[in-house]
Amino acid sequence: MSEYEKKINKIKENLDKAKNLRIRAEARLEDLNRQKQEILKELDELGIKPENLEEEIQKLKSEIEELIYKAENLIPEDLIKNN
Incomplete structure (x- = not known):
């Protein structure tokens, strides 16, 4: 395997890692937004x-x-x- 192929493979690997991190971050953000809405709803029900x-x-x-x-x-x- 040439040096260029090694570098390209490393770049692909890092891109995959970054993509996975982005997907997890987006899922976490959705979860946090859902929790926020639930809390706001509870506060509204309490009249606060x-x-x-x-x-x-x-x-x-x-x-x-x-x-x-x-x-x-x-x-x-x-x-x-x-x-």
Whole structure:
């Protein structure tokens, strides 16, 4: 096999690898777009706009912290410490 044939075969091999990578990337992109649409649909069903998502997350964090605080205060610590 001549040097040119080796180089041409290497180029073909690299082109095949690049083609496979492109196909996998396109499939991944389609999957990510599908997931994005599902998430947007779920947000819509919850009545949350994507641009308000960060605000909604902070609101939920505050509610969780408040509920944890209330739950902790319902536990009689003096009884627990004595036992």
